[in-house]
Amino acid sequence: MYSCSDHKSCLSDALYVADKICQKKGLRFTPLRKIILEMIWSNHEPSKAYDILDKLKDVNLSAKPPTVYRTLDFLLENGLIHKLNSLNAYIGCSHPLEHSECFFLFCQECKEIKECCNKELAKAINQTASNNKFQPMNVTLEIQGECQECTDKARL
Amino acid sequence: MYSCSDHKSCLSDALYVADKICQKKGLRFTPLRKIILEMIWSNHEPSKAYDILDKLKDVNLSAKPPTVYRTLDFLLENGLIHKLNSLNAYIGCSHPLEHSECFFLFCQECKEIKECCNKELAKAINQTASNNKFQPMNVTLEIQGECQECTDKARL
DNA sequence: TTTTATTATGTTATAATATAACATTTAAAG
DNA sequence: CTTTAAATGTTATATTATAACATAATAAAA
Ligand SMILES: [Zn+2]
Ligand SMILES: [Zn+2]
Ligand SMILES: [Zn+2]
Ligand SMILES: [Zn+2]
Numbered sequence: 001m002y003s004c005s006d007h008k009s010c011l012s013d014a015l016y017v018a019d020k021i022c023q024k025k026g027l028r029f030t031p032l033r034k035i036i037l038e039m040i041w042s043n044h045e046p047s048k049a050y051d052i053l054d055k056l057k058d059v060n061l062s063a064k065p066p067t068v069y070r071t072l073d074f075l076l077e078n079g080l081i082h083k084l085n086s087l088n089a090y091i092g093c094s095h096p097l098e099h100s101e102c103f104f105l106f107c108q109e110c111k112e113i114k115e116c117c118n119k120e121l122a123k124a125i126n127q128t129a130s131n132n133k134f135q136p137m138n139v140t141l142e143i144q145g146e147c148q149e150c151t152d153k154a155r156l
Numbered sequence: 157m158y159s160c161s162d163h164k165s166c167l168s169d170a171l172y173v174a175d176k177i178c179q180k181k182g183l184r185f186t187p188l189r190k191i192i193l194e195m196i197w198s199n200h201e202p203s204k205a206y207d208i209l210d211k212l213k214d215v216n217l218s219a220k221p222p223t224v225y226r227t228l229d230f231l232l233e234n235g236l237i238h239k240l241n242s243l244n245a246y247i248g249c250s251h252p253l254e255h256s257e258c259f260f261l262f263c264q265e266c267k268e269i270k271e272c273c274n275k276e277l278a279k280a281i282n283q284t285a286s287n288n289k290f291q292p293m294n295v296t297l298e299i300q301g302e303c304q305e306c307t308d309k310a311r312l
Numbered sequence: 313t314t315t316t317a318t319t320a321t322g323t324t325a326t327a328a329t330a331t332a333a334c335a336t337t338t339a340a341a342g
Numbered sequence: 343c344t345t346t347a348a349a350t351g352t353t354a355t356a357t358t359a360t361a362a363c364a365t366a367a368t369a370a371a372a
Contacts, residue, residue: 028368030320049358064323069359074320085241086296088329088358105290116288124280125299132272133304134261140242142296143281148289184339186349205329220352225330230349244329244358 001105001112001147004044014041014092018080021096027078035059036071037092040081045111046089082115086142091115101125103141109150157261157268157303160200170197170248174236177252183234191215192227193248196237201267202245238271242298247271257281259297265306 004010018037022029039055040047049068056063072090075081079096083089084104091104094115101122106113121141129136146154160166174193178185195211196203205224212219228246231237235252239245240260247260250271257278262269277297285292302310 028320032321062322065359066323066361067321070321085298086294103284105285105288105292107290108293114288114290116284118280118284118287121280121284124274124277125297128259128272128274128277129261129299129301131274132261132270134263134270134299135302135307136261136299137264137301138242138299140296140298140300141281142241143285143290143292143294144296145285145293146291151291184349188350218351221330222332222352223350226350 001044001107001110001114001149003149007043010044011038011041014080014094017096021078021080025078027074032060032067033071033074036068037075037080040075040090041092044091044113046084046087046091046106046113048089052090084113084142085140086144101139103139103143105143105145105147107147107150108144109146109154112147114147157200157263157266157270157305159305163199166200167194167197170236170250173252177234177236181234183230188216188223189227189230192224193231193236196231196246197248200247200269202240202243202247202262202269204245208246240269240298241296242300257295259295259299261299261301261303263303263306264300265302265310268303270303 015034015038018034019029021027036052036056039052049065049072052072053063053065053068056068060067072081072083075090076083079093079100081090081092082102082104084091084106087106091113093102095117099117101119102115102117103121104113104115125139125141126136171190171194174190175185177183192208192212195208205221205228208228209219209221209224212224216223228237228239232239232246235249235256237246237248238258238260240247240262243262247269249258251258251273255273257275258271258273259277260269260271281295281297282292
């Protein structure tokens, strides 16, 4: 679906921005944090915690679940990745710090995920919450379905 | 938050509707399915699978995880409950069969959940998907925050 | 520059959530 | 009835995540 023209630059951009953000916030972008972010950005598919752990064991034999979950927490807290609750999986944020009104389209066929932003939609969500006298703090919007490419392929 | 005026009728209505739906669809609303739906409707808070299992053990000593998960699957498949992915919890559907464009407001303070529907919002979501050439099949929209009542209480 | 405090990581154990696979029982259909 | 299908029972295990405490690395203070 997402067919980025040059995924190497997706990856290097993400790492560059993460580094900048950590500098700015006075956070430490340690080798562990960097390698896990790198793994998550290895493609545009969601990453599962224990898959990350398995990969991590290739470079760090003694890696264990807390190693991964703590790092995921760090990356989540600082907006560098998102958690996809309906998949129990994680994906790199495609524009850290810019804003938080993001949602996700994920294709059940090709597994790719697209992070989308839409002010109108964000407004509609806030409006609805407000109609219900509700103060939103954390919004999960995950849309599963099929992308155009996969729909086209299926028709052939 | 939800402060239904008479929860006994929430419960009995839900069971009545479930029964009707099962009849109409030729499904069996077995005692197990009924009691679990009843447990889920015991309040307007999300129910966790293993809490349901514990309660179930009071009436059926040999109950085990598959007992619960299979029943949850049945109730989910037939639209009688919803799963809240961001909580790994389940909640009774407040209007089974009517439509599927629902989303959830849940108050982190009082733990109550409100199922909401809003055609405009549903339209906005579909429009956004469509703008991305994406065919939505399953939408998760969960809004965590604070309800008016809890905000007011905190101010006192 | 040592000392101290803080943050990050290592390690062991276990909690919480969910499913696979196969056996038995119950109900529906023929 | 008898066969078939659906539901439930049962055992085992997979998957996801955290608690609690030990050690190491870095930063801040003295
Ligand atoms: Zn890319
Ligand atoms: Zn696709
Ligand atoms: Zn009620
Ligand atoms: Zn509340």
